[in-house]
Amino acid sequence: MRKEKNIVIHETAFVTSAFRAFDERLSQDNFAKLWKNQKTEKWIEEYLDQVSSEETYTHCLRNRYFLDTVRNLVGSEEIEVLINFGSGFSMYPFLLEKDMIHIEIDKPEIVDYKREKVKDFQRRGILPKRTIYFVGVDFSTDYRDKLESKIDSIKGKKSSFILIEGVLFFLSRSETDSLFNFFDTIQKGGDYIGSASFQETLKDTIAFENLLKFFNQKVSKTNEDDYQTIQDEYYKSKTNYNLIDHQDYYSLSAQYENKINQDRQLILNENFYLLKKI
Numbered sequence: 001m002r003k004e005k006n007i008v009i010h011e012t013a014f015v016t017s018a019f020r021a022f023d024e025r026l027s028q029d030n031f032a033k034l035w036k037n038q039k040t041e042k043w044i045e046e047y048l049d050q051v052s053s054e055e056t057y058t059h060c061l062r063n064r065y066f067l068d069t070v071r072n073l074v075g076s077e078e079i080e081v082l083i084n085f086g087s088g089f090s091m092y093p094f095l096l097e098k099d100m101i102h103i104e105i106d107k108p109e110i111v112d113y114k115r116e117k118v119k120d121f122q123r124r125g126i127l128p129k130r131t132i133y134f135v136g137v138d139f140s141t142d143y144r145d146k147l148e149s150k151i152d153s154i155k156g157k158k159s160s161f162i163l164i165e166g167v168l169f170f171l172s173r174s175e176t177d178s179l180f181n182f183f184d185t186i187q188k189g190g191d192y193i194g195s196a197s198f199q200e201t202l203k204d205t206i207a208f209e210n211l212l213k214f215f216n217q218k219v220s221k222t223n224e225d226d227y228q229t230i231q232d233e234y235y236k237s238k239t240n241y242n243l244i245d246h247q248d249y250y251s252l253s254a255q256y257e258n259k260i261n262q263d264r265q266l267i268l269n270e271n272f273y274l275l276k277k278i
Contacts, residue, residue: 013088013089013106013110014035014037014040014043014089015040015043015044015047016059016088016089016166017032017034017035017036017088017089017090017091018032018033018035018036018040018041018044019032019044019055019056019058019059019060020032020059020060020063021033021035021036022056022057022060023056023057023060026057026060026061026064026256026258027059027060027061027063027064027067028063028064028067028068028095029060029063029067029091029095030095031091031094031095031127032063032089032091034091034117034121034126034127035089043218046214046218047214050210050213050214051207051210051211051214051268052207052210052211052262052266052267052268053261053262053266054207054249054260054261054262054266054267054268055268057249057253057258057260058249058267058268058269058270060258061249061252061253061256061258062165062166062196062270062272063090064252064256065247065252065272066092066163066165066194066196066272067092067095067096069194069245069274070082070092070096070161070163070194071096071097073161073192074096074097074100078159078190078192079159079160079161079191079192080100080101080155080158080159080160081100081101081102081103081154081155081158081159081160081161082096082100082101082102082103082160082161082163083103083105083151083155083160083161083162083163083186084102084103084104084105084163084164085105085106085162085163085164085167085179086105086106086164086165086166086167087104087105087106087110087111087114088106088110088166089110089114090165092163093130093131093132094127094128094130098128098129098130099131100130100131101131101133101154101155101158102130102131102132102133103132103133103135103151103154103155104132104133104134104135105135105136105137105147106136106137107136107137107138107139108136108137108138109136110136111134111135111136112134112136114134115134118132133154135147135150135151139175139179144178144182144185147182148182148185148186151186152186157188159188159190159191160186160187160191160192161191161192161193161194162183162187162191162192162193162194163193163194163195164179164193164194164195164196165194165195165196166196168195168196168197168228168230169197169198169227169228169229170227170228171228172228173228176228176230180193180238184238184240184241184277187277188277189277189278190276190277191276191277192274192275192276192277193241193273193274193275193277194272194273194274194275195235195272195273195275196270196271196272196273197228197229197230197270197271197273198227198228198229198230198268198269198270198271199229199230199231199232199269199271200229200231201269202229202268202269203224203227203229205264205265205266205267205268205269206265206266207265207266207267207268208224208268211268212224230271232246232271235273235275238275240277240278241275241276241277241278242275242276242278243273243274243275244274244275244276245272245273245274246271246272246273246274247271247272248269248270248271248272249267249269249270250269252272
């Protein structure tokens with residue numbers, strides 16, 4: 001992954017948190033607002049105006065889908081550990097049962113910043129105590145052996161749910177293949193993966209054109225080939241996994257009674273997949 005793309009992901013970590021705070025009833029995330037700051041507020045105002053005003057709700061529903069999915073699996077005693085790849089400033093540890101184990105994986109500068117902020121929020125009584133392991137990884141390096149050893153030392157033989165959201169859009173297909181092969185290595189039968197990605201039709205929308213213009217102005221010069229889309233078949237083709245659920249912004253809006261305000265051409269419609277290892 002090129003250096004400028006790393007910058008994009010770091011910026012969006014703050015922005016997506018702020019989006020989740022726009023409608024706490026929908027996202028069920030009452031801690032996302034802790035990551036708000038003046039610089040982010042200005043960035044968000046311009047983003048919603050220039051890219052898509054629907055983005056607050058798409059991010060709220062993404063959070064709600066994975067939060068409810070993990071809650072249900074914890075309730076049925078199917079998972080014990082949540083492994084969040086590209087965790088950013090998501091707040092799942094504080095929204096889920098206190099006895100869960102959380103492994104938060106992202107670039108070193110992000111997890112270091114988050115670790116210190118979480119400690120501060122906990123000292124001030126804003127966040128509850130949770131079992132969280134922060135792991136900094138540079139995915140452009142040969143990370144597999146060291147990361148596998150680290151994860152294994154934490155989770156042992158416990159059942160796991162791997163979550164990867166807001167990441168694949170910025171990766172190459174080879175990087176994505178490597179990640180999913182890694183997931184297969186560290187999981188056992190009955191474990192789960194939750195993944196968020198965009199389909200190829202996204203690139204035919206006005207919203208995507210707006211997104212490209214915005215990133216070119218605010219972050220770095222890119223073109224549509226720098227952003228990965230993934231079709232359903234990619235998930236269905238995973239030999240050791242079954243695709244057991246697939247949702248998108250429209251299906252989740254119907255499920256959670258969210259009113260859609262924009263035309264399809266003006267929405268970045270994200271897709272959400274749940275896979276279970278055979």
